[in-house]
Amino acid sequence: MSRLSIRNVSKSYFSRKKSLLALSSANLDIGEGEFICLVGPSGCGKTTLLNMIAGLIKSDTGSISYDGEIISGPGPDRTVVFQDFALFPWLNVLHNVEFGLRFTGIPRRKRCQIALKNLKSVGLDNFTQARIHELSGGMKQRVAIARALALRPRVLLMDEPFAALDAMTREQLYADIQAICAGHGITVVFVTHNVREAVCLGDRVILFSSHPGRICGEFCIRLPRPRQINDPGVARLSSNITRALKLVSRTAEEKQDTQTSCILP
Ligand SMILES: Nc1ncnc2c1ncn2[C@@H]1O[C@H](COP(=O)(O)OP(=O)(O)OP(=O)(O)O)[C@@H](O)[C@H]1O
Numbered sequence: 001m002s003r004l005s006i007r008n009v010s011k012s013y014f015s016r017k018k019s020l021l022a023l024s025s026a027n028l029d030i031g032e033g034e035f036i037c038l039v040g041p042s043g044c045g046k047t048t049l050l051n052m053i054a055g056l057i058k059s060d061t062g063s064i065s066y067d068g069e070i071i072s073g074p075g076p077d078r079t080v081v082f083q084d085f086a087l088f089p090w091l092n093v094l095h096n097v098e099f100g101l102r103f104t105g106i107p108r109r110k111r112c113q114i115a116l117k118n119l120k121s122v123g124l125d126n127f128t129q130a131r132i133h134e135l136s137g138g139m140k141q142r143v144a145i146a147r148a149l150a151l152r153p154r155v156l157l158m159d160e161p162f163a164a165l166d167a168m169t170r171e172q173l174y175a176d177i178q179a180i181c182a183g184h185g186i187t188v189v190f191v192t193h194n195v196r197e198a199v200c201l202g203d204r205v206i207l208f209s210s211h212p213g214r215i216c217g218e219f220c221i222r223l224p225r226p227r228q229i230n231d232p233g234v235a236r237l238s239s240n241i242t243r244a245l246k247l248v249s250r251t252a253e254e255k256q257d258t259q260t261s262c263i264l265p
Pocket residue numbers: 013014015020022040041042043044045046047048049193213
């Protein structure tokens with residue numbers, strides 16, 4: 001059964017008296033516990049779709065529903081992990097993770113227990129009192145993941161969460177995130193530019209093309225888990241998907257050129 005249902009969703013932005021169709025008629029069904037990766041060229045509307053699922057922005061047309069209920073704003077069933085961590089530098093690690101729980105009515109002692117449990121699941125239980133500036137990039141992203149998981153969301157939305165990290169740290173986090181998601185049975189929507197990363201993590205890779213942004217294809221990844229970024233199967237599938245992506249990008253560019261040349265005298 002599809003839990004997250006995206007139906008004919010379009011979104012335009014208006015700036016400097018111009019309208020830009022960022023996402024056009026997107027349709028996608030995501031099942032419970034699925035790990036979905038959104039891949040495509042810069043500016044094709046991946047983050048726009050993620051933000052609409054999060055309820056941070058509204059679509060112009062169509063609807064997004066979770067368990068049959070239309071999403072009309074943010075909710076505790078969906079949490080977001082951003083590329084730049086979005087942690088609070090004035091709080092220590094434990095209080096960063098505990099922060100989101102302050103609005104749930106859970107007593108303080110219980111909140112700290114939940115925060116600690118989630119920090120343990122990302123391997124940071126020895127750093128509860130550390131300040132954010134004392135952590136490496138990988139550790140900061142682990143805190144952000146623990147904070148998101150502490151709210152026990154059904155859907156984890158991740159916007160290029162590993163893009164700012166070095167290759168070794170990313171590799172460790174690929175293993176961690178696969179273990180965490182399998183353990184929590186959580187649904188993940190993961191935005192990335194990195195096709196290999198998408199194949200390593202995803203059950204399905206959704207391809208986007210630009211001008212305007214639209215969903216133009218999908219690949220089911222049936223490789224055994226846990227996967228590693230250098231597995232031959234991951235490499236082989238990544239090449240196929242990269243080829244498909246280049247093709248859709250070229251077609252979209254050609255289409256844009258045609259449209260532009262129609263406007264030009
Ligand atoms: N708030 C905004 N106001 C105006 N235009 C916007 C706004 N947010 C996004 N856009 C434009 O909408 C288009 C889609 O943006 P979006 O961030 O969703 O793409 P993306 O695929 O996530 O890109 P990237 O991979 O580079 O992060 C882009 O052309 C972007 O410039």
